[in-house]
Amino acid sequence: MNIDHLKDKFDLNELEVSILTYIKKNQKNLKNITIRQMAKDNFTSTSAIYRLCNKLEFSGYSDMIYHLSSNTQNNAPAQKYENYLPHFIQLLNKHKNSKIVVFGMGFSAPIADYICQRLTLNGFYAMSVIHTEMLDENFQDDTLLIIISNSGITNRLIDFVELAHKQHIDTLCFLANKNSKTYQYATLPIIVGTYNPFSHDNLVPNTFFGQVLIVFESLLYSYLSSKK
Template identity: 85%
Template structure:
């Protein structure tokens, strides 16, 4: 559990950070710690712990304990992509003459660049640089947006995807978080793995980005084959 990452991601205060440090320290016996015991050990109230649960987007204390006591990391095998294929082909056919913007931040940026180049080599007009003017309503019939984000909850990405949706621009998202706003805004949300912000650790294998490439290549191959 990378507490610094969680602090920034969920805008946690000092008390909430100290609660996470307590949870991390007691992770092995976490299932045996009641909410009252946690509150007592941290000289706080159960209400403060419930507020932390809400901030971390858990349904309650039991839900939080279940997820944070698990040792399962985000290295799920590549999921089947066939369910996304008909809609993916439909969108690429619709936008064969559109300007395709492929956008990602952080580790997603090189993945966006790769997808952009692959699309360009196959006859599309694609770029991995975002100009917000291209998401204006006047471009709704000539712009197509593809977004890559493991968490799907970056404020900048939410703004970009919401703007595109409001202006009736088609969007494909590759994300590990099906509950994220960018997934909800997307024309075609492609869910890869199961994003868990509590395993944001450089020492833990992260299969998301590799799976994005594999699934994108599989979808693109099927699209190109359908044209023959």
Template identity: 35%
Template sequence: MNIENLSNKYNLNETEKNILLFIETHAKEIKSLGIRGVAKQCYTSPATIINLAKKMNFSGYSELVFKIKGNEVMDKELALSETTKTLFYKKLAERYYEEFEKIMNDYQDKTIMILGSGFSQIIGNYINESLIINGFRSISNSHLELIQKEYAKETLIIVVTESGETSRLKELVKQANENEIEVLSFIGNANSAIADYSRLAIATNDNIQFSKNPHEPHLFYGSILLIFEFLLSKYLKQTIS
């Protein structure tokens, strides 16, 4: 519960803020204390607590306590939920880390070219900037000469694509593959052409580009950022150590 936000919303004074803080931090004791016990602990009166409840549009003291304790439980559940989701992506990154490390070692001092289109290009730009500030020779512009055969083992292509079937990207990756230019792809669909052409395809398997529901959340972009951050962070830590 954010007491400062509530204070601003309901124009609470210091005594009223202290009452809320006490209820929040002594949730287990509230039932046995009752309104008189809370009032005593907060150096105020039961009437002041009831007036606070009314001020916040609650029917009385009981509803005030119920809402505050409910918010506390909800906050803990949300925190646990976020931790669980983050742990999922960390474990997913671990699955790909060994090969990711080998690739980054192979191209640590060579050219890395980032490819993407649409929203994927935005994620590609983020990856590009992250690599640059950490000392990699990375570019986000499509220099087609870099996928010619003479650049084999000298250029790594990183592709960000949700479907793995974007026509222009597929053509470039196919050409790179034919010229022995290696590809690292961040992809939503593991069963796609671009995944097949990749030395390593990091797949989230949450491609919803062709979902019947147009309002489904696009988890792909956020998922890729989390996975990339876990991969790069571990790589940099191990490189430094």
């Protein structure tokens, strides 16, 4: 829970910030805390807590507790991709103070930008690029390359992956096509969905990019939780 973000977004006063701090500190036990107990612990009234619920756009106290409880963070994507989690955590730990280059072309580019910003907000030195020149001799063993590609077979992308492999750069890939050089060269290839060579057809729904965001957020959440 990012309290500073919530304070700015919902224009919270100091008391409301104090209540949120209390909620964050007791997140694992929230379901056992009544509204009267919360009011007492924060030297305020139940009316003040109801006003906070309204400000945060919850229907009531129970709704707020349900959504802010740490247990609601356990979701299907995290469980489905949990086999990737140990290696994912290992790579982020290894490159906590390294350069992280996030690469995506076409529809993958905005996904790369999003991943880059999320990593930056959590203390990583990340940059979103589209130029292979970024992998010169200055970006080698201390660099992590993150690639987003549905097919994994674009010529320019393959050149990028081969160059990273040659320079011993760790590569984390989100892709759908297991039968690609990108998959073969990746340090950690994460298969998202099923590859459809006709996904460029406007009449065929392409869920790959949305799924990548969900998988990345699930893995990142688990990584951040492991640091607490």
